Amino acid sequence: MTATATIDEVVCLRPATSTDFDLAGVINSLLKPVYELPGAELVHHLSGIGDVGRMIQDALDEAPDDLYATGVPSSGTDHAVWPVGGTTVEAGAGARLAVGITLPVDGSQDIFLWDQDASSDDLLGSVTISEAEQGQGSLSKLAHSDEEHSYYYVNYHVD
Template structure:
């Protein structure tokens, strides 16, 4: 039976702002993946918000939102978006979380890429994660999708059944 992954939450730790070395350094120590039951927390957001350097980085973020859409490829084409539907985007800023509820088949591995829609200069990759079939039954997993070029940091929480 094919495994399925359900994207439960996307939490924006920092939306794309361009390069800010101090903020990038504060965020660089974040773990790339966490099994939430091992942290003893109910959400990645509550865990990360407890780290003082991260709180400061979030507070320094600009107010321009990312126009978020998600693909399973790395082309960055809004026409290939799997969420939201209808070639649309969702405005997201630091500290906001979304619950897309996307369910995808996973045969060995599945890429998830987050993009910022930009009609003027091309869409910007905000970060990607890879979901593995071998994660089936591990419970909720949170992985960091980041772009050092865009200085964006998002946690994607999912489970594989």
């Protein structure tokens, strides 16, 4: 049996680090306990606190990501399942992005988040959606990249 996954929302906790300056590591270690908490409710509370996302982004002098998602581990907007049409969506810290795409899940389906760059696109993280999650209601998984220091929640449900 094939299930259907609907990606409802992607929430940017932290875009890719645009600098290798060690401040990224310091902020990363301070916020690590926050990144590891369950998704949607935490993000809702954080996004209401004096623009925490903007403060983090300003401290790191990070540019927003040019975000797109693929269902295969290949970069390039020509592989994108979202957004369609070879475009990207700007995603800075604290951004809540309505997605609304539906994908078949036969066993499992990976979702890869990418930042489009001039030289080569950066993998920001991925999540695996399982057919076994069917009927469990709203779910959140953390996609992150140790290399890019990015953190995103992918909020979805499986029918």
